[in-house]
Amino acid sequence: MEPENGVFTARPESWAALPLEAWQDTRDTLHMWTQIVGKVRLALSPLINHWWEVPLYISPHGLTTSAIPYSGGVFEVEFDFLDHNLVIQTSQGPSKTIPLAPRSVADFYQEFMEALRSLGIEVKIWRMPVEIPHPIAFDRDVQHAAYDREYASRFWRILVLVNTIFEQFRSRFIGKNSPVHFFWGSFDLPVTRFSGRRAPPREGADSITREAYSHEVISAGFWPGGGDIKGAAFYAYASPEPVGYAQAAVRPSQAFYHGQMKEFLLMYDDVRGHSSPRSAVLEFLQSTYEAGANLGKWDRAELERTA
Numbered sequence: 001m002e003p004e005n006g007v008f009t010a011r012p013e014s015w016a017a018l019p020l021e022a023w024q025d026t027r028d029t030l031h032m033w034t035q036i037v038g039k040v041r042l043a044l045s046p047l048i049n050h051w052w053e054v055p056l057y058i059s060p061h062g063l064t065t066s067a068i069p070y071s072g073g074v075f076e077v078e079f080d081f082l083d084h085n086l087v088i089q090t091s092q093g094p095s096k097t098i099p100l101a102p103r104s105v106a107d108f109y110q111e112f113m114e115a116l117r118s119l120g121i122e123v124k125i126w127r128m129p130v131e132i133p134h135p136i137a138f139d140r141d142v143q144h145a146a147y148d149r150e151y152a153s154r155f156w157r158i159l160v161l162v163n164t165i166f167e168q169f170r171s172r173f174i175g176k177n178s179p180v181h182f183f184w185g186s187f188d189l190p191v192t193r194f195s196g197r198r199a200p201p202r203e204g205a206d207s208i209t210r211e212a213y214s215h216e217v218i219s220a221g222f223w224p225g226g227g228d229i230k231g232a233a234f235y236a237y238a239s240p241e242p243v244g245y246a247q248a249a250v251r252p253s254q255a256f257y258h259g260q261m262k263e264f265l266l267m268y269d270d271v272r273g274h275s276s277p278r279s280a281v282l283e284f285l286q287s288t289y290e291a292g293a294n295l296g297k298w299d300r301a302e303l304e305r306t307a
Contacts, residue, residue, distance in 0.1 A: 015161070015272040016154050018232045020225045023155070025146035027224055030155075031187045032105040032129055032144050034063065036112060037077050037086075038184035039125040041065045050192075050212055055181035058163040058189075062156050063182055067091075070121050081156040084149050086112065090119055100152070105141035131185040155224065158232075158268075159189055162222045165278055166191045169220075169285045175303035176215075188235075190221030193289065195298045199240055213239050218292040220285050222268075228260070232268035234284055235261075238292035248291035251283045264288050 020027070038054055045053040045068060056063040062081040067074040073091035079100070080087055086098040096115040098108075109127075116123060129135045136143060159182070166180040169191065176194035183190065195216040202209060220236040223229075238245055246257045254270040257263070266284045274280040293300055 014157070015277050016158060017272070018151075018154060018158060018224065018268060020231050023148055023151035025144070026148040026151050027155070027187075027226075029105065029144040029146045030152060031132070031184070032138065032141060033086075033108055034079070034182075034184040034187070035129050036105075036109050036125070036138055037065060037079070040077070040116070040123050041068050043123050043125050044068050044070055050178065050214070051208065052178065052181070054185075055179075055183050057179070057181055058156075058159055063159075070123075072120050075119065075121060079156075081153045084152070088115055088119060090121075092120075094119055100147055100149075102145055102147045104143075104145040105136075106139055107145075109138040109141075159222070162189055162281070165281050166220075166222075166285075169282060172305050173303060174305050178219075186223070188221045188223040190219055192217050192219040193303075195293075195296065196303070216240065216296065216298075218289050218296075220288060225268075229258075229265070234266040234268065234271065234281060235263045236284065236288035236292075237261075237263040238296060242292060242295035242297075244295050245292055248288075248295065250287040250291055252280050255284055255288075 034056060038056060041056075042054045047053060056079075057066055058064075059078055061083070062079040064078040065076055067076055075088060075090040078087045078089075081100075084100040086100060088096040088098075096119060098111055098115060127137045127139055129138065163180055166189070170177055170180060173193050175196055178190070178192040178194075180189065180191045182188070195218075197216050199213055199216045202213060205213070216239070218236070218238045220234065222234050223232065225231045225233060236250075241262060246259070246262075250264055252266070252270075252274065255264055255266040258265050264284075266280070271277045271280050292298075293303075
């Protein structure tokens with residue numbers, strides 16, 4: 001951190017420490033808060049392929065829904081991790097601000113839904129969180145109630161940095177390519193490339209998975225960690241996974257294949273310790289993509305930018 005006009009701010013290329021144990025409670029609470037906001041966007045937005053209507057996006061102050069349609073026009077919800085507010089703005093002019101501070105998920109849910117109603121935004125959401133073990137309905141969750149301003153802001157600043165690298169990597173591909181977006185279900189920032197071919201149906205897949213993986217993909221992302229992964233990590237996977245992918249040689253040398261997750265991982269702390277963290281991430285993205293594309297016989301000449 002460096003002082004500017006008496007205010008301490010992070011350097012643009014500052015890869016700050018993000019030990020999971022130091023902000024686990026805040027991470028878990030933020031995960032639930034983003035799911036509540038994300039489910040509102042899901043409920044009011046028309047379906048787009050691969051569920052691209054549901055994620056959040058990196059903004060200059062935090063994470064935003066972008067414009068969501070409603071009867072009065074459009075509105076936007078932003079988690080502001082600089083001023084630590086949840087800001088709801090409408091195209092009609094009125095807005096609402098909810099402070100981000102230690103409070104239960106149940107309290108946040110109630111105040112957020114009341115704020116929407118006061119702005120003329122009527123919406124119903126399924127109140128159960130997704131993609132987590134032992135879910136608790138939002139309106140009953142008093143267990144998750146932590147908010148550490150420093151770590152919330154630190155996580156967002158890392159996302160800003162990662163987002164710029166992912167956008168650079170995304171620009172190299174001229175085939176079908178997802179936006180760089182933040183999925184509130186899995187609480188990660190991915191970017192996904194498509195071969196252009198349909199994928200074989202996944203046996204036993206639910207409707208969400210069927211839509212997400214209806215076509216062949218090679219995806220990469222950044223995740224703050226959890227479960228067996230005790231720290232933040234970059235990941236990459238191919239779906240369907242071609243034969244030999246798990247044994248492929250990828251870079252940098254610290255990257256490894258996790259057999260249970262069926263993903264290559266590069267731990268965030270290894271990136272922080274690299275002489276050029278940006279180059280290390282780009283090397284990981286490119287080498288894992290090349291492994292999947294070559295083994296999967298993608299038409300790389302038609303899909304990649306050559307100049």
